[in-house]
Amino acid sequence: MQAPADLLALRGQIDALDRDLLALLNRRAQLAQEVGELKKKEGSVVFRPEREAQVIDGLKAANPGPLKNDSVAPIWREIMSACRALETPTRVAYLGPAGTFSEEAALGYFGSSLVRVPCASIDEVFRSTAAGVADFGVVPVENSTEGMVARSLDIFLTTPLFIIGETSLFVRHNLLRRENSLEGIEAVCAHPQALAQCHEWLSLHLPHAERRPVASNAEGARLAGLDPKLAGIASARAASEYGLHVVAPAIQDDTHNRTRFAIVTDPHRHPAPKASGHDCTSLVVSVVNRPGAMYDILAPLKRHGVSMSRLESRPARSGQWEYYFFIDLQGHPDQPAVQTAMHELRDACAFFKVLGTYPIDVH
Numbered sequence: 001m002q003a004p005a006d007l008l009a010l011r012g013q014i015d016a017l018d019r020d021l022l023a024l025l026n027r028r029a030q031l032a033q034e035v036g037e038l039k040k041k042e043g044s045v046v047f048r049p050e051r052e053a054q055v056i057d058g059l060k061a062a063n064p065g066p067l068k069n070d071s072v073a074p075i076w077r078e079i080m081s082a083c084r085a086l087e088t089p090t091r092v093a094y095l096g097p098a099g100t101f102s103e104e105a106a107l108g109y110f111g112s113s114l115v116r117v118p119c120a121s122i123d124e125v126f127r128s129t130a131a132g133v134a135d136f137g138v139v140p141v142e143n144s145t146e147g148m149v150a151r152s153l154d155i156f157l158t159t160p161l162f163i164i165g166e167t168s169l170f171v172r173h174n175l176l177r178r179e180n181s182l183e184g185i186e187a188v189c190a191h192p193q194a195l196a197q198c199h200e201w202l203s204l205h206l207p208h209a210e211r212r213p214v215a216s217n218a219e220g221a222r223l224a225g226l227d228p229k230l231a232g233i234a235s236a237r238a239a240s241e242y243g244l245h246v247v248a249p250a251i252q253d254d255t256h257n258r259t260r261f262a263i264v265t266d267p268h269r270h271p272a273p274k275a276s277g278h279d280c281t282s283l284v285v286s287v288v289n290r291p292g293a294m295y296d297i298l299a300p301l302k303r304h305g306v307s308m309s310r311l312e313s314r315p316a317r318s319g320q321w322e323y324y325f326f327i328d329l330q331g332h333p334d335q336p337a338v339q340t341a342m343h344e345l346r347d348a349c350a351f352f353k354v355l356g357t358y359p360i361d362v363h
């Protein structure tokens with residue numbers, strides 16, 4: 001049946017605009033190529049997280065609508081990803097295999113024009129990035145239900161890599177299986193964090209099924225694809241990747257479940273991002289255990305008006321100190337108040353390491 005005339009007319013206008021957009025995007029891509037040539041001459045790096053954050057911030061501020069501001073960031077991340085790929089390939093390591101939330105975080109942050117380097121463990125993500133097999137690594141650092149990701153934080157203590165960005169993701173866990181039914185599931189295979197985040201649902205609906213921890217949720221989905229007695233807990237993308245049914249969607253106990261990821265790289269190959277205007281500086285420190293030690297950490301921040309957006313403690317395993325504190329400060333060391341507060345903090349601490357300074361995640 002012929003579409004009504006006004007629909008055809010509107011679609012005609014959309015087609016014409018798409019041609020204009022394509023021409024504009026190609027002009028943008030050419031400019032990015034020229035920027036790439038300049039960078040090559042200077043011997044400087046291609047990826048500039050602070051510039052990309054400013055591009056998105058600026059467009060959101062200028063957006064007259066009706067396009068929602070939430071749509072601006074993902075659209076321009078893709079555009080910048082495609083432009084960046086014309087300058088140089090971006091190789092990104094993350095906890096694989098295909099279909100993990102870490103992969104989704106990598107695609108959300110860098111856009112889909114990237115070279116995927118899936119790794120078998122968080123340790124391998126750090127190792128591959130340090131060895132130069134990947135330019136960047138994406139590692140989970142905290143979850144809104146389960147708290148910190150201990151393995152990542154432990155590696156941060158000693159890794160030579162530093163953080164140049166952050167991204168966070170709504171994590172929706174789904175029960176996946178070959179059969180579209182809950183009958184006859186003997187074991188649920190997933191990453192220990194996912195099993196923990198779905199604890200109440202599993203206790204209620206599959207009280208007799210074994211909870212089997214595996215290296216990643218995608219690995220659990222892969223195993224569920226091989227054996228009808230197994231189920232996995234993973235993303236909807238993993239379901240299509242492994243040909244499984246979503247037997248029960250969104251089974252996480254907390255509907256606002258979010259995971260925050262850090263983007264890491266080698267400081268010998270990549271400079272620290274310059275100030276973008278909305279930045280975060282991550283530190284790990286320890287103090288000798290004596291009365292007032294915690295006050296000594298907090299006092300310099302109060303004195304210089306620097307806000308702290310995160311304070312996490314982790315037991316030290318050396319026996320020498322009691323705890324390490326992971327601290328996120330709002331701001332960039334280019335700002336005198338932040339720099340002075342960090343100097344004073346360093347003097348008050350037995351151990352002090354800057355993990356990185358980077359633009360705050362823009363949605």
Ligand SMILES: C=C(O[C@@H]1C=C(C(=O)O)C=C[C@H]1O)C(=O)O
Pocket residue numbers: 031032035036046047048049051052055079080081083084087
């Ligand atoms: C074009 C540039 O290179 C990259 C691509 C960007 C873009 O497409 O806007 C922005 C920053 C860089 O990550 C640039 O540095 O300006």
